Amino acid sequence: MAKILAFAGSNSANSINHHLVNYVAKDLVEHHVRVIKLTDYSIPMYSEDLEKSDGFPGMALALRQDIADVDALVISIGEHNGGWSAFFKNTMDWLSRIDRNFLAGKKILLMSTSPGQRGGVGSLEQAKNLLPRFGAEILESFTFPSFHHNFSIETQEIIDETLLLGLKEVLSTFAHQIK
Template sequence: MAAILAFAGSNSSTSINFKLVQHTTSLVQNNDIQILNMAEHPFPMYSEDHEKEKGFPDAVVELKERIKSSNSLILSVNEHNGNPSAYFKNVLDWLSRIDRKFLEGTKVLLMSTSGGKRGGKGSLAVVENMLPRFGAEIVATFSLPSFYDNFSEEGILDETLKNEHQNALSTFLDSLKQ
């Protein structure tokens, strides 16, 4: 049984990426899943001065420990102007200051969604390139375009997108058995 940590790279209380994470984890069986709602985890903006004066925030240390205690991650990143949100970039900055390889040995299902037709693909590409620098193994990716047209409380509505999502999830879960 795999230990999976799941969260969205958004601190919005109405995050559609968190909704995608919740839906994705609802499809996973026989694994230990811990879901974090990042809207409940504030972090100060990273600065070298803050680090020198106050050290690492307890919330960042706790998140790093949760990541380390998991061997896999389901992550959906939001997009602001074609890039990851400042919030998520800040989280990565803090984590990488504690331990540059904080994702070493971690298998990742990386997803994104947005209300637009590109589905957060700009942010997805940036994060897909960034996470391996911290030791992550990106096993599968999935982007859900036009969230409000393609998603409901029942899940992904478009059959082609639903199948793509399921294939990405299956690839990820299969990699955890190896």
């Protein structure tokens, strides 16, 4: 049984990426999955001056340790103007300053969703290119388009059958690869 840390790269109180993470976490029943909210780790905006004067923020160190303690990650990244949100980039900036290879040995399921038809593909592609620089091994990825049309917030279920089958296949493959 693998230990998995799951989170959305979003600071929105109503994050659709967090809804997707929660849905996926419930489906990975063969593994121990811990879902967190990055907003619970209060990390200031990165500044070289701040790092020099105050060192690494305690909550950034805590998140780094939480990542170190697991075998795999499930990350769903939101998209702002075709790329990562400033919030998620800031988190990655701090973590990579603490340890350039903070994702070494971590197997990752990378996802994105958005209200639009592209499903956050811009941020997903950015993450696929950048996270391996920090040691990540991206095993699977999935984009979930038109979130509000294809997912019911009320029932926490995927409405679109094709998307459901596609995600189930990705989850099955990911779960098998991290055993």
